[in-house]
Amino acid sequence: MKQSAAFLIILAAMAGSRMPGYAQPGDNITIEKPTGPGREQPIWLSMSGFTGEAAQVIQFDLYVQGFAFTNAEAAQYLLSGSNNGDLQGRATDHYNKSTLVSKAYSGASPRRLAHAFTDDFVKALGRTPIAQTKIAFKGENGQNGEVYIADFDGHNAQAVTSDHTIVAAPCWVPGHLALYYTSYKFNHADIFYHDLRTGARRAFARYGGSNISPAASPDGGRVAMILSKDGWTDLYVGNADGSTPKRLTRSPQDESSPCWSPDGTWICYASKDGERRALRKIPAGGGEAQVLRTTGLPSPTEPDWSPDGKWIAFTVQFRNFEICVMPADGSSAPTQLVEGEDPSWAPNSRTLIFARRQAGHYVLCLLDVPTKQVKDVSRIPGSSSQSQPSWAR
Amino acid sequence: MKLTQFTRRLLLSLALTVAVAGCHPGKMKPIPGARTKNPNDNPFADLVPAPAPTPTNDLGPVTQPLPDPSKRKDWPRDAKIFEANTIHFDFDSSAIKAGEKPKAAAVADYLKAHPQDALEIDGHCDERGTEEYNRSLGERRALALREEVIRLGIDPMLIDTVSYGKDKPIADGHDEAAWKQNRRGEFLLETPPTSPVASPR
Numbered sequence: 322m323k324q325s326a327a328f329l330i331i332l333a334a335m336a337g338s339r340m341p342g343y344a345q346p347g348d349n350i351t352i353e354k355p356t357g358p359g360r361e362q363p364i365w366l367s368m369s370g371f372t373g374e375a376a377q378v379i380q381f382d383l384y385v386q387g388f389a390f391t392n393a394e395a396a397q398y399l400l401s402g403s404n405n406g407d408l409q410g411r412a413t414d415h416y417n418k419s420t421l422v423s424k425a426y427s428g429a430s431p432r433r434l435a436h437a438f439t440d441d442f443v444k445a446l447g448r449t450p451i452a453q454t455k456i457a458f459k460g461e462n463g464q465n466g467e468v469y470i471a472d473f474d475g476h477n478a479q480a481v482t483s484d485h486t487i488v489a490a491p492c493w494v495p496g497h498l499a500l501y502y503t504s505y506k507f508n509h510a511d512i513f514y515h516d517l518r519t520g521a522r523r524a525f526a527r528y529g530g531s532n533i534s535p536a537a538s539p540d541g542g543r544v545a546m547i548l549s550k551d552g553w554t555d556l557y558v559g560n561a562d563g564s565t566p567k568r569l570t571r572s573p574q575d576e577s578s579p580c581w582s583p584d585g586t587w588i589c590y591a592s593k594d595g596e597r598r599a600l601r602k603i604p605a606g607g608g609e610a611q612v613l614r615t616t617g618l619p620s621p622t623e624p625d626w627s628p629d630g631k632w633i634a635f636t637v638q639f640r641n642f643e644i645c646v647m648p649a650d651g652s653s654a655p656t657q658l659v660e661g662e663d664p665s666w667a668p669n670s671r672t673l674i675f676a677r678r679q680a681g682h683y684v685l686c687l688l689d690v691p692t693k694q695v696k697d698v699s700r701i702p703g704s705s706s707q708s709q710p711s712w713a714r
Numbered sequence: 715m716k717l718t719q720f721t722r723r724l725l726l727s728l729a730l731t732v733a734v735a736g737c738h739p740g741k742m743k744p745i746p747g748a749r750t751k752n753p754n755d756n757p758f759a760d761l762v763p764a765p766a767p768t769p770t771n772d773l774g775p776v777t778q779p780l781p782d783p784s785k786r787k788d789w790p791r792d793a794k795i796f797e798a799n800t801i802h803f804d805f806d807s808s809a810i811k812a813g814e815k816p817k818a819a820a821v822a823d824y825l826k827a828h829p830q831d832a833l834e835i836d837g838h839c840d841e842r843g844t845e846e847y848n849r850s851l852g853e854r855r856a857l858a859l860r861e862e863v864i865r866l867g868i869d870p871m872l873i874d875t876v877s878y879g880k881d882k883p884i885a886d887g888h889d890e891a892a893w894k895q896n897r898r899g900e901f902l903l904e905t906p907p908t909s910p911v912a913s914p915r
Binding site: 464487489490503505507508509510511527528529530531533534547549550551552553554573575576577578591620622623636638642662663708709 | 777778779780781782783784787791842843844845846847849850851852853854856857861874875876877878879881882
């Protein structure tokens, strides 16, 4: 059925193209593929020879990076191989017949070997790999929660705290196995620094009032946070050594959820513009804040700036929460993508992890922004609700 | 020039705005040499320096820094004593409604009568709104109550705040009946570890 419909369409197009006003032989035609967040076609792949968990991992990893699977005839790249303890993986370009990957993988779990193969494939295409990266998140049971780290797909999750208290907003120190998070261990909202290699941690910001929403700078040397120690909830930037933080805003208005530009020069945060909620950015060293053009989208919050500097992802609130992205330079309007909240960019600046409300609790979800391909992270044991994800970059 | 109806209306409203602005009473020019109403008024009255204004920025009076939480970390907290004084807030607001103020005043009165004690104010939100936005809003609610209690004469260094965002609802429903109960500020009495238990009144 599809074939005859396609044939008729082609016939009609050919007929139409003979009429005046249409391109004629000899004209230059520019074919533009749709671009922009959520509007791109996936790259088509076929897969053969892999079984069981390896096959599942390969499909999952690549789906959330903007690839989709079809039969060999229609695919642009062919993935083939076998897995039997070790994994043999091959990736070829269907059209020019070149081999992009041809490798044997061993010495790790089947999932890990499959992740390594998909990473090699995307690297061969010039992209930043993500399949062997980590996330942190909050896992809750009832009111209490713990901070967890896991593989980006939710597997191998482990709690890094066991405080039986309320925790919030874990964030990675870029390039380090360390986290900042808010903990109520002392019946107070304090920001902790936690070295995951040694397990050592300290109360990093324990001023009067509430110390919340930490965000480490791209070089790990500074921390943006919301403190109320001087009487209002304001944006502060402290040094990683804990020396007295510098106050960047001075207002009784909202400030919340700061994030850094990848070059470390700006901090973007949720704030207000008159009576309406808005995103602002302010020089990280202090200065005049600018309102970002979210063009009337309601209640933008929880921004995250992509590692390549080009995009800001954030949450807006209609009846439900929606993930949006906008160009960081404001050059075009934001795009609403899928239902969810609290996005965090992968190192590839195209995949997001975020939280989605489902029947009274949260689940984590992955989204490829250009293709809008979205997939829930697999069921994570140990907590009934997972939210506030942070992707290690 | 042919004007569209829209353009005509725009020009008309612009013209009206300019005309009205010109009639503003505040813009009347003073006539020099006018006498004051009472000839016995001190002619140098206007030379007495005005009292120094409260330092402000354009958004209100300077706020008071909060105390070091480590100092009273081990003081027992009593949440029950001020349970009836829980303050409720409107959606997305940290403004204290007039009808709620007497409850804060009662807390301030208690503290004045018990100068050894201190206060923790907890701010909470309903489930709508994202997690960190609510954590910040809960703190603004607690801070607003703290400013009110300071205004009523309590030492700022005796009052700390904790925001729980939407993490500790007291009502579990997903409707306004539950939400309005959850949008709240709670007062917790901090007593020195060696102080006798407050006697019931």
